[in-house]
Amino acid sequence: MKSINAIGVDIGYGYTKVCGERLSRVFPSQVTKLRPRGAFGSQPEIIIVNNQPFVVGDEIDSLGDFSVRNEFLGTPEYLALMGHALSLVKGYCDILVMGLPPGIYDEARVAKLEKAIFESKIRNSDGSSLPMPKAVRFIPQGAGIYYDYVNTLQQRSMQPPKTVAVIDLGSYTLDVVFYEDRRYITGAGRSYPLGISTLLKDIKAHFAKVHGTFLDNDENVLSLIREGSYTHFGRTYHLDVNPIVEEYINEKVNKLVYNWVTSDLRRKSVSKVLIGGGGVSCIGQFMKNDAVVIVDEPQMSNARGYYHFGRRQTEVLSAGDEKPETIVRIA
Numbered sequence: 001m002k003s004i005n006a007i008g009v010d011i012g013y014g015y016t017k018v019c020g021e022r023l024s025r026v027f028p029s030q031v032t033k034l035r036p037r038g039a040f041g042s043q044p045e046i047i048i049v050n051n052q053p054f055v056v057g058d059e060i061d062s063l064g065d066f067s068v069r070n071e072f073l074g075t076p077e078y079l080a081l082m083g084h085a086l087s088l089v090k091g092y093c094d095i096l097v098m099g100l101p102p103g104i105y106d107e108a109r110v111a112k113l114e115k116a117i118f119e120s121k122i123r124n125s126d127g128s129s130l131p132m133p134k135a136v137r138f139i140p141q142g143a144g145i146y147y148d149y150v151n152t153l154q155q156r157s158m159q160p161p162k163t164v165a166v167i168d169l170g171s172y173t174l175d176v177v178f179y180e181d182r183r184y185i186t187g188a189g190r191s192y193p194l195g196i197s198t199l200l201k202d203i204k205a206h207f208a209k210v211h212g213t214f215l216d217n218d219e220n221v222l223s224l225i226r227e228g229s230y231t232h233f234g235r236t237y238h239l240d241v242n243p244i245v246e247e248y249i250n251e252k253v254n255k256l257v258y259n260w261v262t263s264d265l266r267r268k269s270v271s272k273v274l275i276g277g278g279g280v281s282c283i284g285q286f287m288k289n290d291a292v293v294i295v296d297e298p299q300m301s302n303a304r305g306y307y308h309f310g311r312r313q314t315e316v317l318s319a320g321d322e323k324p325e326t327i328v329r330i331a
Contacts, residue, residue: 165270
């Protein structure tokens with residue numbers, strides 16, 4: 001089998017993103033122990049973690065919604081999502097890089113997760129063992145967005161700004177990290193329960209007041225944001241949600257980030273603010289600002305950055321000019 005130097009996997013509450021050499025995939029972060037019964041129809045692919053079978057990602061759509069929630073880090077369900085991501089890789093992997101919310105990132109938790117990964121037996125549907133990476137590294141979520149941005153600048157022969165604040169807007173959480181002179185500032189990272197689901201919840205509540213009916217489908221909410229309407233069973237519903245979106249951005253997100261920079265970081269300004277994460281694809285058109293950079297394909301940015309970080313690790317290891325622990329700790 002071909003050896004692939006690095007893989008980046010971003011396991012989010014909404015979607016899991018996988019990035020590697022000529023590999024870019026997204027699948028829902030859905031996982032369940034349930035398996036369909038009966039012989040009619042095709043059987044889904046499963047991931048087996050310590051002898052427990054799981055249906056994962058797109059394979060689970062016909063069974064209902066089994067999206068992950070809080071407190072799933074290191075659980076068999078978490079390992080099943082990771083295993084499914086690795087099953088997409090056609091070959092062995094030297095290093096797997098994943099992320100942890102900066103608000104809970106510490107060496108003890110990283111060591112516990114690494115131990116859980118290497119002590120678990122993860123297999124495919126046919127019972128064969130998944131090729132496990134030689135090394136696993138965890139870095140703070142949001143750091144991947146920074147490394148993705150730096151890689152883009154390097155391709156253009158440009159240097160990154162001196163100070164960079166990174167906003168990672170996910171499904172349930174908003175993570176922020178800070179870089180100065182290309183170094184991750186330990187202790188500056190924060191995680192807040194202010195992901196895009198907060199906005200969707202506010203819009204659903206407003207929709208119920210205006211139309212007198214509940215709106216449960218997130219895709220229809222996104223249609224209201226992007227187009228101002230959606231059609232259901234032949235009826236078209238209209239709703240101007242721009243004021244709600246602008247309030248979410250200005251009164252919640254922007255205010256939170258401003259307070260973080262001025263109070264926690266005690267800074268009057270930063271050189272650049274980067275925004276990435278899956279939530280940006282919903283409201284990016286409202287966030288354009290000269291001081292803000294919305295990274296390309298924001299949903300994939302963390303996973304791409306993890307991949308670039310991991311690739312750098314393998315280059316250093318091959319060159320033998322630095323210890324990998326040194327790079328990991330300053331990341």
